[in-house]
Amino acid sequence: MVEKMLKFVSLGRAMPGKRPPEDRARDFHEIYAEFAAEKAAEQASRCSQxxxxxxxxxxxxxxxxxxxxxxxxxxxxxxxxxxxxATNNFPEICGRICPQDRLCEGNCVIEQSGHGTVTIGAIEKYINDTAWEQGWVKPLAPTRTRAGSIGIIGAGPAGLACAEELRKKGYSVTVYDRHDRAGGLLTYGIPGFKLEKDVVMRRVKRLEDGGIAFKLNFEVGRDATLADIRASHDAVFVATGVYKPREIDAPGVGLRAIVPALEFLTASNKTGFGDTITDGEKLNAAGKNVAVIGGGDTAMDCVRTALRQGAKSVTCLYRRDRENMPGSLREVTNAEEEGVDFQWLTLPKGFLGDAAVEGVRISRMRLGLPDATGRKSPEEIKGADYTLQADLVIKALGFDPEPLPELFKEPTLGVSKWGTLRVKPSTMMTNIEGVFAGGDIVRGASLVVWAVRDGRDAATAIHTYLENKAAQPQAAE
Ligand code: FAD
Structure with missing residues (x-):
């Protein structure tokens, strides 16, 4: 038999084609084409096993x-x-948006030996998109029914993965979310050019069709307390993500048209669904000079969204340099190709304007000595300030957890010093009996693949908890 694998010695690494920048920067469709069948097989055969x-x-x-x-x-x-x-509830989603360069592909043996990694993410996407097209993705159909009922707060990847795994086991599952659509940041954070929304919605529909109940526009804290939800179910999984935007402490930051990143991205994603947006004009970059502050993946999503909305100019301001930015270099390259102006080593020190912002006063920075974590600290170059004209400023400095004990009217709910929920790692249970937690609200801002992992682990932990409870002798009346 002809050996199918180990072809990396004779075959180079190839990704599916990328649409040309001038074409892709005009719409919200994904930028990578799909592999053709032979190409996927050929690239998969490069694996050294x-x-x-x-x-x-x-x-x-x-x-x-x-x-x-x-x-x-x-x-x-x-x-x-x-x-x-078998190991991933959303493989075609991870194939699209996992930072493979830091995970699987970054650790591929043939990458380490200088041959260029196997293009694992693109092949994962190809396999699973083909499965949807061919009807191989089976409906969610529990093989038995179990008595327990589970409430899940948050319909992001952690909540949805947990819901699917528990439903498969036969439990009755209700997912609560304050948004009008399920999916969490898959739906309203990550833009369509990285993850088209029908890819998310077909997954949500499969879960609905499989008997999972969704209570949308339902905010825990406003429409019910955590205690109410706990009283309605045998166990609860909290997967509410992290949504408190980090602020900039600089004069003029309260001016109109200085907006948080997620408000901007959510409005853009809602527009993509055909929804009408209140504040639509304020949150639209068309015809404006846009400045985005931050150097992470959220900032990259904002600059590229602003370009697609038809901004006059888009500038990214980041206090370190290209080599030291937290965002994925793949996304920075995509943004550069599409025409974003990156002004490295810059820090906003104030915002100018009467009612609405008109400009950003910027300090130039240089990288000093490494701090305790080994990262070089940016320090200001005195007397090198300049002004950038901007009539929309987007703040993308990261997210912290909302104060859940207060919001959920559950002051005893245990949190860490960062405000993330504290769980016992072996059981994923919080300090409240029968209330479990996972995803970003436990880890802090993280990745979709970790949220899926937590959702799956929590489902196992909840199943064990309910089984143990059922096996305990009932207390005498
Ligand atoms: P979320 O996805 O945040 O879902 C939480 C859900 O809980 C939301 O639907 C929210 O509405 C709901 N909720 C919150 N509070 C309440 C309440 N009180 N009552 C009811 N419902 C509530 N990761 C990657 O791997 N790749 C990427 O390319 C990537 N890009 C990103 C781009 C942006 C702009 C952002 C912000 C993040 C990105 N991430 C990316 C990170 C990733 O999206 C998150 O790590 C992941 O979505 C976390 O999943 P989660 O289920 O914990 O929370």
């Missing part, structure tokens, strides 16, 4: 990557899909 699969070890879901690459190389796509979905 090394004995210790570092790709799998560095995947938070321990995806069985070497095996599904081999099945793809052999043309056994349906089996590849089955293996891929």
């Amino acid at each position: 090394c004995g210790v699969p570092f790709c799998q070890q560095h995947c938070p879901l321990s995806n069985n990557i070497p095996d599904w690459l081999k099945l793809t190389a052999e043309g056994r796509l349906q089996e590849a899909h089955e293996l891929s979905q």
